[in-house]
Amino acid sequence: MLIRTPAPHDPLPSEITPRSAYLNRRAALAGLGLAAASPLALAQPAPAGGGKLAKLPGARSAVPGAVVMDKPTSYADATSYNNFYEFGTDKADPAQYAHTLKTRPWTVSVEGECAKPGRYGIEDLLKLAPMEERLYRLRCVEGWSMVIPWEGYSLSELLKLAQPTSKAKYVEFTSLADKAQMPGVRSGVLDWPYVEGLRIDEAMHPLAMLVFGMYGEILPNQNGAPLRLALPWKYGFKSAKSIVKIRFTETEPRSSWTKAAQQEYGFYSNVNPNVPHPRWSQAAERRIGEDGLFAKKRPTLMFNGYEAQVGQLYAGMDLKRFY
Numbered sequence: 001m002l003i004r005t006p007a008p009h010d011p012l013p014s015e016i017t018p019r020s021a022y023l024n025r026r027a028a029l030a031g032l033g034l035a036a037a038s039p040l041a042l043a044q045p046a047p048a049g050g051g052k053l054a055k056l057p058g059a060r061s062a063v064p065g066a067v068v069m070d071k072p073t074s075y076a077d078a079t080s081y082n083n084f085y086e087f088g089t090d091k092a093d094p095a096q097y098a099h100t101l102k103t104r105p106w107t108v109s110v111e112g113e114c115a116k117p118g119r120y121g122i123e124d125l126l127k128l129a130p131m132e133e134r135l136y137r138l139r140c141v142e143g144w145s146m147v148i149p150w151e152g153y154s155l156s157e158l159l160k161l162a163q164p165t166s167k168a169k170y171v172e173f174t175s176l177a178d179k180a181q182m183p184g185v186r187s188g189v190l191d192w193p194y195v196e197g198l199r200i201d202e203a204m205h206p207l208a209m210l211v212f213g214m215y216g217e218i219l220p221n222q223n224g225a226p227l228r229l230a231l232p233w234k235y236g237f238k239s240a241k242s243i244v245k246i247r248f249t250e251t252e253p254r255s256s257w258t259k260a261a262q263q264e265y266g267f268y269s270n271v272n273p274n275v276p277h278p279r280w281s282q283a284a285e286r287r288i289g290e291d292g293l294f295a296k297k298r299p300t301l302m303f304n305g306y307e308a309q310v311g312q313l314y315a316g317m318d319l320k321r322f323y
């Protein structure tokens with residue numbers, strides 16, 4: 001399948017702001033003497049966190065595409081409507097039960113096809129690279145989406161320290177699975193531990209983010225504390241939460257969702273409005289927080305709106321086959 005690569009002058013979908021919003025902001029900034037400020041200064045300030053967790057500041061990211069102009073989802077919505085099956089399958093379960101998760105001490109082991117395997121404590125990981133704030137869309141395969149200001153840095157910062165060998169074609173991520181802390185792990189709904197995988201070039205892409213916080217605070221447990229992935233161009237389930245192991249492999253890892261339903265969840269799982277899930281269309285989505293009586297569904301964008309950044313990773317691939 002041919003991937004359309006936007007011409008350099010094409011606006012990125014993430015840069016398209018309604019003209020009225022732009023003019024309003026410009027008028028407001030002009031009043032403050034900031035009219036000549038950079039386009040980034042026009043972006044919406046991120047909403048505040050809940051005020052109960054430790055602060056985790058991050059400077060606005062310079063990675064292209066890392067900041068979208070969409071209105072961020074409220075902190076209340078982003079922390080109460082979650083998928084984290086280790087704490088139950090209902091959207092409200094993680095917020096209710098994840099307080100039993102112990103996030104200190106926490107160690108991530110990096111292993112497999114690499115010259116420098118290692119074990120990293122969470123305090124060291126927090127200091128490994130400068131914290132950046134990135135406003136990413138996250139779209140769940142179920143047909144809803146959120147826009148969240150994440151704090152973290154590119155996953156590649158950690159991966160490159162391990163010096164992956166030429167046999168490292170893929171990276172596998174494993175989440176904690178502890179029955180004592182995670183009531184959902186007693187159920188057989190998934191094959192625990194939760195495992196996800198990426199091709200190594202996807203994992204090394206600057207937009208692939210290792211996340212430690214959101215809304216300027218450390219991650220709430222229900223959102224995957226103390227660290228998780230955020231892969232904005234893939235369906236939400238590729239972004240594993242509460243990671244304890246990262247392994248470089250020569251063969252394609254089998255993810256928990258693919259094991260559970262091979263026909264429904266492929267290895268790639270790139271957001272793609274043109275490839276329906278076997279049981280429903282993926283052409284539109286509901287933005288959480290905008291589900292009032294008159295709220296219209298939004299069209300889902302190719303690669304969730306990040307096509308200009310990641311489209312080249314899939315040039316020449318049949319995305320209907322490699323779904």
Ligand SMILES: Nc1nc2c(c(=O)[nH]1)N[C@H]1C(S)=C(S)[C@@H](COP(=O)(O)O)O[C@H]1N2
Nearest residue numbers: 082083084085140175194236237239240241
């Ligand atoms: N370990 C683990 N990671 C997980 C999940 C899970 O059940 N367990 N759910 C995934 C799914 S389906 C989605 S949509 C996102 C949801 O992230 P959020 O609750 O922070 O919005 O996390 C993903 N990561």
Ligand SMILES: [Mo]
Nearest residue numbers: 140141236237
């Ligand atoms: Mo999801």
